[in-house]
Amino acid sequence: MTAKPRVFVTRIIPEAGLDLVRRHCEAEIWTEQLPPPYDLLRQKVADCDGLVSLLTDRIDAALLDAAPRLKVVSNYAVGFNNVDVKAATERGVCVGNTPGVLTDATADMAFCLLIGAARRLVEGDRYSRSGQWKTWEPLGHLGQDLVGRTLGVIGMGRIGYALAKRCKGWDMTILYHDVYRSEKAEQDLGARQVDLDTLLRESDFVSVHTDLNEQTRGLFNEQRFKQMKRTAVFINSARGPIVDQKALAEALRSGTIFAAGLDVTDPEPPSPNDPLLQLPNVIVAPHIASATVGTRNAMAEICARNLLAGLSGEPLPAWVNPEVAPKRRR
Ligand code: DGY
Numbered sequence: 304m305t306a307k308p309r310v311f312v313t314r315i316i317p318e319a320g321l322d323l324v325r326r327h328c329e330a331e332i333w334t335e336q337l338p339p340p341y342d343l344l345r346q347k348v349a350d351c352d353g354l355v356s357l358l359t360d361r362i363d364a365a366l367l368d369a370a371p372r373l374k375v376v377s378n379y380a381v382g383f384n385n386v387d388v389k390a391a392t393e394r395g396v397c398v399g400n401t402p403g404v405l406t407d408a409t410a411d412m413a414f415c416l417l418i419g420a421a422r423r424l425v426e427g428d429r430y431s432r433s434g435q436w437k438t439w440e441p442l443g444h445l446g447q448d449l450v451g452r453t454l455g456v457i458g459m460g461r462i463g464y465a466l467a468k469r470c471k472g473w474d475m476t477i478l479y480h481d482v483y484r485s486e487k488a489e490q491d492l493g494a495r496q497v498d499l500d501t502l503l504r505e506s507d508f509v510s511v512h513t514d515l516n517e518q519t520r521g522l523f524n525e526q527r528f529k530q531m532k533r534t535a536v537f538i539n540s541a542r543g544p545i546v547d548q549k550a551l552a553e554a555l556r557s558g559t560i561f562a563a564g565l566d567v568t569d570p571e572p573p574s575p576n577d578p579l580l581q582l583p584n585v586i587v588a589p590h591i592a593s594a595t596v597g598t599r600n601a602m603a604e605i606c607a608r609n610l611l612a613g614l615s616g617e618p619l620p621a622w623v624n625p626e627v628a629p630k631r632r633r
Pocket of ligand 1: 358379380381382383405541592593
């Protein structure tokens with residue numbers, strides 16, 4: 304009987320995936336609430352064939368160098384900015400992610416933040432609980448309408464499209480900014496591809512759905528917020544570092560924009576003293592857009608299948624770096 308491959312799993316993921324991993328591998332699972340420290344992770348992967356990582360684990364060239372047997376990094380997320388994919392490819396290591404299954408859950412959260420921020424829902428809830436609510440107020444708690452307004456989507460991929468589809472149900476006009484054209488969004492939703500300046504100038508809601516990469520890091524800075532309407536609502540459910548958080552806090556404080564809804568921050572979690580957390584007109588969710596039972600189970604299953612395919616030399620079901628195929632480690 305051949306020995307099972309050795310793998311390290313950096314957190315407890317749903318049983319739907321963990322069970323598959325345990326059945327086929329000799330698995331060590333990190334059971335703490337916080338991620339394994341980087342140096343410890345480097346030690347753990349030294350004799351591993353496979354690694355299940357989370358977006359909170361930095362998988363860089365130095366870590367990969369410490370794992371000469373590693374065949375696959377299966378990231379339990381659709382985003383993979385925590386993995387140095389180029390370094391993995393150079394070393395013959397396959398990288399997998401979990402696209403598709405979290406599209407609806409993430410678009411639902413973006414929509415939830417959009418309505419919640421526009422209608423000041425969290426602020427209203429705090430007000431009710433605080434004992435300040437004395438009577439119905441004709442001029443109190445005024446927010447922004449949704450129907451017939453304009454949504455600007457930054458990054459018209461799966462999730463951007465799914466949010467736009469929801470907003471189309473509210474009769475919104477859809478603008479998008481992307482390096483690629485989305486004929487699907489144009490045909491199905493009447494979406495119009497525009498440059499960033501036009502999108503920021505014309506949109507009532509601006510929602511970010513792009514990857515974090517060197518082109519998008521810090522994309523939303525002081526100048527970008529100044530280009531938006533004073534009534535604009537800004538949504539980010541992609542990655543925190545796409546936004547200059549200080550500039551966002553200042554735009555919200557000064558009334559340069561109306562409100563924001565964030566599922567991601569930079570860093571995560573933000574410091575309790577972060578100026579953003581002192582403001583009433585921002586909702587900050589703790590990176591929970593994919594957090595439904597069904598979605599996290601589906602992510603776990605794809606993640607496990609990517610791991611097993613990476614170990615057995617099969618094509619990964621969701622393969623970030625298929626170009627590694629000719630030189631992948633066997
Ligand atoms: C992802 O998958 O990239 C999300 O940020 C977490 O599910």
